[in-house]
Amino acid sequence: MLEQLTLGRYIPGHSWLHRLDPRAKLVLACYFIVIAFLTTNWLTYVLMFAFIGGVIFLTGLSFSYFVRGIGPLIWLIVFTAILQLLFTPGGHIYWHWGILMITSTGIQTSTAVFLRFLLIITMATVLTLTTAPLAIADGVEALLRPLRVIHFPVAQTALMLSVALRFVPTLLDEAQTIMNAQRARGVEFNNGGLIKRLRAIVPLLIPLFVGAIGRADDLATAMESRGYQGATNRTRYRVLKWHNADTIAVVVILVLNVVLVVLRHM
Amino acid sequence: MAITFDHVNYMYQPNSPFEAVGLSDVSFTVPSESFTAIIGHTGSGKSTLVQHLNGLLKPTSGTVTVDDFQLTAKTTNKHLKSLHQHVGMVFQFPENQLFDQTVERDIAFGPLNFGFTNEEAMSLAHQAAHDVGLPDELLNRSPFELSGGQMRRVAIAGVLASQPRVLVLDEPTAGLDPRGRAEMMAMFAKLKADQQLTVILVTHQMDDVADYADQALVMAHSNLIKAGTPAEIFANPEWVKAQQLALPTAANFAQHLVTRGFEFDSLPLTAEQLAIQLRGQLPKEGR
Known part of the structure; x- marks a missing residue:
């Protein structure tokens, strides 16, 4: 069940995208998400989907893996699009019932919402699939560094982020083990009404929290015994380096932006 | 309850980049009320195998039969409760599954889920607590206040309280001190005799295999590579070492004695067998 979702998961690899600087990837993925809102006519959508198709090709991962990975989220997207469809007034009214209506503007906006949502989720998936969690944490730290001027605890925030990311798979494994143990004791996690299901979560969450707190305690002891002190200027083992490939990626996105702006006025 | 695996295959996350073989064409039979040990190095598929015994995992192909229940790829979760x-x-480190406010309620959790009434569940909980040697005064304490060994006993009682006919133990003595380990194994042997249980034990302790098991299954790389009595499994010490396993202490000891001129008709596996075979061979003044 937990295994199917691809969003937030990293697959090790050596593709061109895997090797891009995490700072570049973070900024460019955000930039892509912003310009996804510049889409207006079908030409701009074709351009954006062609672009994301190319990006998926560059990850070296199979296309069907993306389709299946985004599958569980498609209902969220469809739900949002349907809300847009039913509640947007304006234009020609095709059908209405009480406050619900289907209008030409509604069809346009819901289509736009659906397609943009799809673009955004695919790009976010590409980012996490091709970037190791620790690299993301490094990237965030590097990007936040200017905030040190206003005494924002950048190093501690980055540490918190990397510890959290590091323990996601561990906690998922542990949740799976505890679920198995409680299922063996007769708990049904996927059966019954809402109340029954919520009650079934208690025997899962309590051991999970107890374990997580114990683990956090051990980790703190281990770090202190190796002399970790938060605030000092720490050197790092993984030094981020800007390569030509990163510059090329930036240029490509900027070109995409320009072409997009041109197309939307056609 | 007898258990049969018939050409069972299991694939982890099929058709994804994480696809991996869990079990490959595993077939064996466990007679009712027998004691079966499953051995093999870490990652050989032991835990995957035992999770098929109660349907936590379903075979990708093949059939698991427990008594008259048939588990295949098509079995739906609704039918798994019995x-x-x-x-x-x-499970390994079963104390990680404790969650309720008192020991008593945690042990009664299983029976309540399986439809026993509150009184029945409490009485089963008291019985199970007694069976694993938990003193009554602990029953109203929080399970999180207990020592590690006591927590493990609570967790085991929580499984026994539902009155299973088959008891699957996945490294139940891991992390216990030698005395706790010996007590725990003696407890399982007594439970098996008293309640006519069929016991399946996953273990790295070859002494436990020699002392308790009627038959042993050896797993390697998702395959069942050997099945037989402990005597058959340990008969060839070179083969055992090649599987990254070890001989029981007594057998190891006997092997060292062979290099010093002692002779054994068959390799002794337990301290008792070793003593019997040594008796006639010691010089008179040594007796």
Whole structure:
């Protein structure tokens, strides 16, 4: 069940995208998400989907893996699009019932919402699939560094982020083990009404929290015994380096932006 | 309850980049009320195998039969509840599953889920607590206040309380001190005799295999590579070492004695067998 979702998961690899600087990837993925809102006519959508198709090709991962990975989220997207469809007034009214209506503007906006949502989720998936969690944490730290001027605890925030990311798979494994143990004791996690299901979560969450707190305690002891002190200027083992490939990626996105702006006025 | 695996295959996350073989064409039979040990190095598929015994995992192909229950790829979760009740699973570090406010309620959790009334569940909980040697005064304490060994006993009682007919133990003595380990194994042997249980034990302790098991299954790289009595499994010490396993202490000791001129008709596996075979061979003044 937990295994199917691809969003937030990293697959090790050596593709061109895997090797891009995490700072570049973070900024460019955000930039892509912003310009996804510049889409207006079908030409701009074709351009954006062609672009994301190319990006998926560059990850070296199979296309069907993306389709299946985004599958569980498609209902969220469809739900949002349907809300847009039913509640947007304006234009020609095709059908209405009480406050619900289907209008030409509604069809346009819901289509736009659906397609943009799809673009955004695919790009976010590409980012996490091709970037190791620790690299993301490094990237965030590097990007936040200017905030040190206003005494924002950048190093501690980055540490918190990397510890959290590091323990996601561990906690998922542990949740799976505890679920198995409680299922063996007769708990049904996927059966019954809402109340029954919520009650079934208690025997899962309590051991999970107890374990997580114990683990956090051990980790703190281990770090202190190796002399970790938060605030000092720490050197790092993984030094981020800007390569030509990163510059090329930036240029490509900027070109995409320009072409997009041109197309939307056609 | 007898258990049969018939050409069972299991694939982890099929058709994804994480696809991996869990079990490959595994077939064997466990007679009712027998004691079966499953051995093999870490990652050989032991835990995957035992999770098929009560339907936590379903075979990708092949059939698992427990008594008259048939588990295949098509079995739906709704039909698994009686299997969950009849096959009790003690996972590695089972104390991680404790959650309730008192020991008593935690032990009674399983029976309540399986439809026993509150009184029945409490009485089963008291019985199970007694069976694993938990003193009554602990029953109203929080399970999180207990020592590690006591917590493990609570967790095991929580499995026994549902009155399983098959008891699956996945490294139940891991992390216990030698005395706790010996007590725990003696406790399982007594439970098996008293309640006519079929016991499946996953272990790295070859002495436990020699002392308790009627038959042993050796797993390697998702395959079942050997099945037989402990005597058959340990008969060839070179083969045992090649599987990254070890001989029981007594057998190891006997092997060293062979290099010093002692002779054994068959390799002794337990301290008792070793003593019997040594008796005639010691010089008179040594007796």
